[in-house]
Amino acid sequence: MRVKVKRWHGVAVWRWDVPNEEVCGICRVPFDGCCPTCKTPGDDCSLIWGECTHVFHMHCLLRWLQTEGSRGQCPMDRRTWGINFTKLFFLL
Amino acid sequence: MELDDTDLEEFDVELPLEDGTKLEDLNDEIEAFSKLCKQMHSLDLIKRTNDALEEFLCDEIELRVQNTCKGTFDKPMLRHSTKWLYSTLYPWLQIIFSSNSQLSHESIENRLVAWSKRLNYHFCMIFCDSRISELFDVIVDFPDSKIAIDDLIVCMRRLDKDYRYRLVESLHAAFRKRLLIPGAGTMDIINTYISTIKCLRLLDSSGVLLEKITGPFRNYLRTREDAARCLVSSWMDEKNNNNELIEELGRTEEPIDNQQDVRFNDDNWLPDPMDAGPDYKSSIYRSADITNLLVSLFDTTDLIIKEIQNQMASYLLTKTDYDTEKELTKLELFKLRFGESKMSTTEVMIKDISDSKRIDSFILGNDNPLRRNMSGSSSEVMMLHGTVISRLFWPTLKGEDFDVPEQISNEMVKYDEGFQIFKPRRKLQWLKSLGKVQIELELQDRTLEFEVAPIYATIIHNFQQQDKWNLVDLAKKIKIDPIILKGKMNFWSDRGILKELPNDEWLLLETAEEVDPSKRAFASNEENCDNIIQSLAEQKAEEFKMYWAYIENMLKNLGGMTLEKIHNILCSVAEPTTSSSNSSFDNNLEDLKSFLNQMVVEDKLEFQGGLYKAKIN
Numbered sequence: 285m286r287v288k289v290k291r292w293h294g295v296a297v298w299r300w301d302v303p304n305e306e307v308c309g310i311c312r313v314p315f316d317g318c319c320p321t322c323k324t325p326g327d328d329c330s331l332i333w334g335e336c337t338h339v340f341h342m343h344c345l346l347r348w349l350q351t352e353g354s355r356g357q358c359p360m361d362r363r364t365w366g367i368n369f370t371k372l373f374f375l376l
Numbered sequence: 377m378e379l380d381d382t383d384l385e386e387f388d389v390e391l392p393l394e395d396g397t398k399l400e401d402l403n404d405e406i407e408a409f410s411k412l413c414k415q416m417h418s419l420d421l422i423k424r425t426n427d428a429l430e431e432f433l434c435d436e437i438e439l440r441v442q443n444t445c446k447g448t449f450d451k452p453m454l455r456h457s458t459k460w461l462y463s464t465l466y467p468w469l470q471i472i473f474s475s476n477s478q479l480s481h482e483s484i485e486n487r488l489v490a491w492s493k494r495l496n497y498h499f500c501m502i503f504c505d506s507r508i509s510e511l512f513d514v515i516v517d518f519p520d521s522k523i524a525i526d527d528l529i530v531c532m533r534r535l536d537k538d539y540r541y542r543l544v545e546s547l548h549a550a551f552r553k554r555l556l557i558p559g560a561g562t563m564d565i566i567n568t569y570i571s572t573i574k575c576l577r578l579l580d581s582s583g584v585l586l587e588k589i590t591g592p593f594r595n596y597l598r599t600r601e602d603a604a605r606c607l608v609s610s611w612m613d614e615k616n617n618n619n620e621l622i623e624e625l626g627r628t629e630e631p632i633d634n635q636q637d638v639r640f641n642d643d644n645w646l647p648d649p650m651d652a653g654p655d656y657k658s659s660i661y662r663s664a665d666i667t668n669l670l671v672s673l674f675d676t677t678d679l680i681i682k683e684i685q686n687q688m689a690s691y692l693l694t695k696t697d698y699d700t701e702k703e704l705t706k707l708e709l710f711k712l713r714f715g716e717s718k719m720s721t722t723e724v725m726i727k728d729i730s731d732s733k734r735i736d737s738f739i740l741g742n743d744n745p746l747r748r749n750m751s752g753s754s755s756e757v758m759m760l761h762g763t764v765i766s767r768l769f770w771p772t773l774k775g776e777d778f779d780v781p782e783q784i785s786n787e788m789v790k791y792d793e794g795f796q797i798f799k800p801r802r803k804l805q806w807l808k809s810l811g812k813v814q815i816e817l818e819l820q821d822r823t824l825e826f827e828v829a830p831i832y833a834t835i836i837h838n839f840q841q842q843d844k845w846n847l848v849d850l851a852k853k854i855k856i857d858p859i860i861l862k863g864k865m866n867f868w869s870d871r872g873i874l875k876e877l878p879n880d881e882w883l884l885l886e887t888a889e890e891v892d893p894s895k896r897a898f899a900s901n902e903e904n905c906d907n908i909i910q911s912l913a914e915q916k917a918e919e920f921k922m923y924w925a926y927i928e929n930m931l932k933n934l935g936g937m938t939l940e941k942i943h944n945i946l947c948s949v950a951e952p953t954t955s956s957s958n959s960s961f962d963n964n965l966e967d968l969k970s971f972l973n974q975m976v977v978e979d980k981l982e983f984q985g986g987l988y989k990a991k992i993n
């Protein structure tokens with residue numbers, strides 16, 4: 285017998301390339317979900333990586349940085365927030 | 377076709393008789409009868425026979441209703457009967473009264489009118505009783521029985537309010553006896569409820585009758601686990617093009633949750649009728665929007681929304697052409713109905729499919745740098761296409777992991793690499809058991825094409841290298857539980873491709889063997905796509921399993937507890953789950969009860985004197 289596969293339609297889930305089961309440190313929602321103000325995950329609610337290696341929903345971090353108390357620091361370790369440009373580069 | 381009182385009271389002897397003969401044709405008989413009456417008058421017998429005459433005429437009316445009206449719902453029986461009263465019954469009355477020579481013309485007329493009024497009323501009552509007693513059948517036949525409803529409307533208008541209660545009670549009894557019973561299918565119950573809505577809104581525009589009838593349906597459908605599934609599947613049904621429920625779904629002004637009391641801006645507003653019950657919500661029952669009424673049979677819309685997500689997921693995951701036009705149309709209808717925010721998860725699912733189309737054409741197209749590099753070798757045509765989904769927005773998908781054929785697993789790696797270029801910082805995880813495969817089997821004497829689930833394609837693919845497999849060996853090869861595999865092997869033996877030998881051996885049939893025709897019929901009917909979405913009941917059970925260890929420990933340490941106590945404790949300790957959609961322990965008492973009872977059945981708990989107790993080992 286010869287089996288000819290004419291078309292194989294598979295199903296896959298996508299995940300952000302972050303450690304499994306991690307949640308955004310600001311909103312506590314899994315990275316693969318979206319921030320509290322968004323309805324659609326992925327492209328419409330992407331992540332942002334800091335120099336300090338912390339990751340957040342981009343919207344969550346931007347909202348945090350706009351608050352008085354943030355002082356431009358990472359909410360997890362209070363170091364001055366800087367974008368990890370190697371990761372951002374991929375996003376653009 | 378409307379009949380009103382004047383129709384019924386009009387007196388016209390010129391009407392032809394039922395069988396077409398005119399009254400004049402009966403001249404001899406009339407003359408004889410008239411003579412008899414005159415003689416009786418002279419003997420003063422007529423007065424004494426009045427009661428007997430009335431009784432006789434009433435009996436005739438009852439017989440008439442019994443014999444010709446009962447069970448006939450598609451003809452204007454009220455009109456036929458009126459005709460009969462005036463052309464057949466009343467002319468004889470006229471003869472009787474005219475035979476009294478002492479009466480003036482006018483008083484004969486008056487008597488005739490008085491008698492016919494009484495008899496008409498009697499007819500109305502009898503006819504109404506008859507229709508009410510068979511209203512269940514009228515509803516089941518609707519809309520073919522619309523005329524019967526029209527007749528009933530005319531009669532009810534002439535009778536007192538009491539008949540409304542009689543109607544409700546009789547209908548209740550019929551529903552209890554014939555519909556709201558274990559033997560009735562849930563879809564039949566829902567369809568009958570729809571017909572009931574339509575019939576009752578014709579009979580009673582105030583909606584009071586409908587409100588009174590809805591209670592038993594609501595209570596009964598609560599016991600039907602598949603109620604929401606049936607309702608949603610009738611909305612989702614693709615094959616049924618003139619689906620009335622879908623049409624009804626589109627007829628709405630406001631989402632259900634935003635619907636306020638419409639009284640203040642409704643010009644047609646009427647006060648609630650006197651017999652309205654305490655929880656009569658006039659707007660919903662009066663406007664009688666079928667979809668809202670159906671949805672109101674459920675305590676919350678949550679169950680329906682979850683069911684929509686589940687069924688939508690099933691539809692979307694069987695797609696291989698990425699065409700979501702139909703689903704988008706449905707989504708718009710659901711949004712109008714349930715509100716945009718409640719449908720956002722479903723919206724993401726549909727968007728996943730259209731995004732998948734872009735992803736797939738990028739990965740397989742020339743814009744993918746990885747493809748360009750390997751375009752030299754023509755053997756590298758990708759067989760694999762993909763649907764890429766956002767995992768937290770889909771229902772729990774069932775399915776086991778296993779090793780797909782090497783060619784495909786290589787393509788899966790390449791597909792993932794292409795995806796990572798298109799969507800940086802993201803990666804794929806394949807759900808191997810989901811999807812659809814088109815394969816062609818070239819056997820010695822036949823070539824066959826199939827569209828199958830990936831597991832079946834994987835099984836048969838392995839018979840390419842070797843035509844006989846031991847079940848355990850094959851299970852090891854494709855890394856799947858032998859028990860699960862065993863259940864899947866029949867797919868190919870049912871189709872005459874494999875043959876089961878003793879000792880769990882399976883052989884490829886290079887040349888076809890005669891198949892038992894009964895088996896073949898079975899095979900052709902069998903769906904080859906397994907149910908891939910966890911049902912709501914399964915989802916609930918999963919949720920409870922998270923708490924099972926906790927419940928068991930609690931009962932061991934603190935002794936037996938009532939259902940309510942367990943529920944209270946769970947509500948206070950349960951952590952919000954991580955999934956984006958269900959944010960907390962929202963399981964109600966009934967669900968917990970059925971879970972605990974299941975644990976009792978499985979011999980993991982004891983139930984004594986109203987208390988659940990841990991098993992003492």
Ligand SMILES: [Zn+2]
Pocket residue numbers: 308309310311312313318319320340341344
């Ligand atoms: Zn966040």
Ligand SMILES: [Zn+2]
Pocket residue numbers: 318319320321322328329330341343344
């Ligand atoms: Zn966002």
Ligand SMILES: [Zn+2]
Pocket residue numbers: 334336337338358359360361362363
């Ligand atoms: Zn940090």
